[in-house]
Amino acid sequence: MLNIFKKSSKNEQEIEEVTEKKNDSEGGLFNRLKNGLSKTKDGFINKVTSLFSTHGKIDDELFEELEEILIQADVGINTAMELIEGLEERVEEDELKEPEELTEVFKEELSALLKEEDGQLDLKAGQNIIIVVGVNGAGKTTTIAKIARRFKEDGKKVLMAAADTFRAAAIDQLKVWGDRLGINVIAQSEGSDAAAVAFDAVQAARARDIDLLIVDTAGRLHTQKNLMEELKKVKRVIEREAGDFNIQVLLVLDATTGQNAMSQAKLFNEAVHVDGIALTKLDGTAKGGIVIGIKNELGIPIKLIGVGEAAEDLQDFNAKKFIEALFI
Numbered sequence: 001m002l003n004i005f006k007k008s009s010k011n012e013q014e015i016e017e018v019t020e021k022k023n024d025s026e027g028g029l030f031n032r033l034k035n036g037l038s039k040t041k042d043g044f045i046n047k048v049t050s051l052f053s054t055h056g057k058i059d060d061e062l063f064e065e066l067e068e069i070l071i072q073a074d075v076g077i078n079t080a081m082e083l084i085e086g087l088e089e090r091v092e093e094d095e096l097k098e099p100e101e102l103t104e105v106f107k108e109e110l111s112a113l114l115k116e117e118d119g120q121l122d123l124k125a126g127q128n129i130i131i132v133v134g135v136n137g138a139g140k141t142t143t144i145a146k147i148a149r150r151f152k153e154d155g156k157k158v159l160m161a162a163a164d165t166f167r168a169a170a171i172d173q174l175k176v177w178g179d180r181l182g183i184n185v186i187a188q189s190e191g192s193d194a195a196a197v198a199f200d201a202v203q204a205a206r207a208r209d210i211d212l213l214i215v216d217t218a219g220r221l222h223t224q225k226n227l228m229e230e231l232k233k234v235k236r237v238i239e240r241e242a243g244d245f246n247i248q249v250l251l252v253l254d255a256t257t258g259q260n261a262m263s264q265a266k267l268f269n270e271a272v273h274v275d276g277i278a279l280t281k282l283d284g285t286a287k288g289g290i291v292i293g294i295k296n297e298l299g300i301p302i303k304l305i306g307v308g309e310a311a312e313d314l315q316d317f318n319a320k321k322f323i324e325a326l327f328i
């Protein structure tokens, strides 16, 4: 099976075709998830379990140390407090005496926090549009390509739109992916009106009876007000033109940016209302606690997680498997 997602270097233009046996069986995917989360397991979960197994008794000091580990893992302060309160309640209710007993309880409390977070990037019946937003370098383009490939393989008619008109490289990069995947790309030249590209793309999607239109948008810094305004305009035009298309906004966040990713999520959500998050590069961080923080503090579902560069490494987020991969 051809894996077209491996790059020979970090250079965006260098996309190399590598023949690699694709292992997408359930077990294979779980192993990839487990490997991708190994830094978080070492730097977060193992620290917690080792605290529970080495600390002599359940006391305030233990909970203080736990709080520190949780915050370092980017769980977020409010979520850390909530988890600790949950544990303290369970200690009382279940009359726990040994810190080691806390490991199972901690796992249960994490699962409870993530319970409803069994995300999946689904298309609704009829025609669909996914507007993909996020700052530069978060992994937006590769995420778009992986999503496009997935739905194309599912037999859907897919179209992509290069509404990131801010940089010529972004347009070219999407076109390269389009060629590789055999998917048409609606584009104009650099500096053209992003909303005009979006308008054209919706018209084309309608005319060609497309199942899924994926719209790339400029990798704006959330602090750049003009670009945020442009993004709002792109969304408005799509909503106006798209009639009965199902529209969702997917925010791509780089997990390695920690609390910065949290503030990006808040700002993008305020600007364009985010329906789901693709959290990339979890393999590059020990701070995978951000998954729990995002769910608990923002309430935006995580639909996809990235645990590596290959196509199979962009996985539907499944809370149960996520927890299993961390504790196994």
Ligand SMILES: Nc1nc2c(ncn2[C@@H]2O[C@H](COP(=O)(O)OP(=O)(O)OP(=O)(O)O)[C@@H](O)[C@H]2O)c(=O)[nH]1
Pocket (backbone or CB within 6 Å): 007, 010, 012, 134, 135, 136, 137, 138, 139, 140, 141, 142, 143, 170, 173, 219, 279, 280, 281, 282, 283, 284, 305, 306, 307, 308, 309, 313
């Ligand atoms: N390790 C790892 N790398 C990833 C993941 N997702 C994306 N990347 C890499 O991150 C880099 C940036 O990805 P792009 O898709 O080019 O990022 P972008 O957000 O489109 O950035 P611009 O094109 O600059 O807007 C690429 O080298 C990707 O292969 C992931 O889950 N894990």
